[in-house]
Amino acid sequence: MFNFFKKKDSEKTDNSFSLKSVLSKTIGSLVDGVLDCTAGNYPDEYELDDIESTLIKADLGVDLAVELVDKIRKQKIKSSELKPFLKQEFSQILNINQTSNLKYDRDKINIYLVVGVNGAGKTTLIGKLANKFKEENNKVLLVAGDTFRAAAEEQLDVWSKRANVDILREDKADSASLAYRAIDTAKKEGYNVVIIDSAGRLQNKFNLVEELKKIKNVILKKVEDNNFETILVLDGTQGQNGLEQAKVFYGAIDVNSIAITKLDSSSKGGIIFSIAKNLKLPTKIIGIGEGIRDIKNFNKEEFIEALFD
Numbered sequence: 083m084f085n086f087f088k089k090k091d092s093e094k095t096d097n098s099f100s101l102k103s104v105l106s107k108t109i110g111s112l113v114d115g116v117l118d119c120t121a122g123n124y125p126d127e128y129e130l131d132d133i134e135s136t137l138i139k140a141d142l143g144v145d146l147a148v149e150l151v152d153k154i155r156k157q158k159i160k161s162s163e164l165k166p167f168l169k170q171e172f173s174q175i176l177n178i179n180q181t182s183n184l185k186y187d188r189d190k191i192n193i194y195l196v197v198g199v200n201g202a203g204k205t206t207l208i209g210k211l212a213n214k215f216k217e218e219n220n221k222v223l224l225v226a227g228d229t230f231r232a233a234a235e236e237q238l239d240v241w242s243k244r245a246n247v248d249i250l251r252e253d254k255a256d257s258a259s260l261a262y263r264a265i266d267t268a269k270k271e272g273y274n275v276v277i278i279d280s281a282g283r284l285q286n287k288f289n290l291v292e293e294l295k296k297i298k299n300v301i302l303k304k305v306e307d308n309n310f311e312t313i314l315v316l317d318g319t320q321g322q323n324g325l326e327q328a329k330v331f332y333g334a335i336d337v338n339s340i341a342i343t344k345l346d347s348s349s350k351g352g353i354i355f356s357i358a359k360n361l362k363l364p365t366k367i368i369g370i371g372e373g374i375r376d377i378k379n380f381n382k383e384e385f386i387e388a389l390f391d
């Protein structure tokens with residue numbers, strides 16, 4: 083199975099410790115920030131207000147912040163019990179009965195379409211994923227489906243070389259026909275992992291969303307639904323904007339999973355809870371740096387532990 087937790091000699095760090103340091107800004111805003119709001123035995127009304135605005139600032143979203151503060155008030159949670167209370171609540175929010183593994187079957191052609199707005203980290207994530215799949219002995223083909231932005235194909239080409247995997251690219255190609263050809267190539271040449279890059283889709287660019295739908299339809303005509311996954315990449319430093327983007331993409335092309343990038347430089351990791359709560363979409367991958375190995379399979383228990391323990 084797709085295993086991000088296999089230790090490599092070059093990665094002799096303890097994962098929970100490193101995740102804790104990666105998440106230090108989010109821990110500061112979401113956990114320590116809330117605990118710092120209270121002084122007495124029980125949070126008073128002013129302190130409850132402070133807790134609410136702290137949670138909103140950590141990008142948990144207004145509804146979720148209000149709901150949590152209501153529970154603290156009604157259940158008369160003591161200041162000293164706030165941490166275990168939050169741990170329990172956050173953990174429950176992530177219980178959305180969805181696997182946090184990407185769909186994958188070694189004996190089939192696994193296709194991943196990677197979408198998201200400009201600069202979210204799509205191409206970088208594809209490079210990291212390609213490397214991981216390659217290290218696990220898959221035959222990987224990258225598809226330069228971002229035919230919109232100048233130099234996008236070169237950027238993917240650089241990542242394909244870093245990861246030592248093949249790439250399918252064609253100047254001025256139509257991205258849907260490129261996807262079509264990619265699947266034919268995979269069938270003929272025995273690739274079992276195909277990862278398709280796409281252009282940054284701004285919400286208001288109708289044509290670009292239509293193009294994504296076309297790519298998706300082409301893929302679904304050629305493969306079964308259960309070996310195809312659409313991954314929406316969200317910039318972890320953008321907080322609640324990510325939720326708005328996710329709603330647009332989800333509505334337009336039926337996203338299966340979320341990848342949150344740049345968590346290493348974000349205090350807005352609370353967005354993961356907001357997305358689970360509002361869209362019931364699983365976060366499956368997190369990006370924790372710019373290097374080829376700076377990627378983790380999202381693990382609910384590990385994430386909660388890193389935040390609270």
Ligand SMILES: Nc1nc2c(ncn2[C@@H]2O[C@H](COP(=O)(O)OP(=O)(O)OP(=O)(O)O)[C@@H](O)[C@H]2O)c(=O)[nH]1
Pocket residue numbers: 198199200201202203204205206207228231234281282343344345346347368369370371372376
């Ligand atoms: N710190 C950090 N930076 C990241 C991470 N992922 C991506 N980046 C940086 O974010 C910037 C944008 O990444 P790209 O992969 O080019 O984003 P994109 O979504 O492909 O952008 P477009 O092709 O313009 O739509 C680059 O400078 C990356 O190095 C991450 O996990 N952590």
Ligand SMILES: [Mg+2]
Pocket residue numbers: 204205206228234237279
């Ligand atoms: Mg790109």
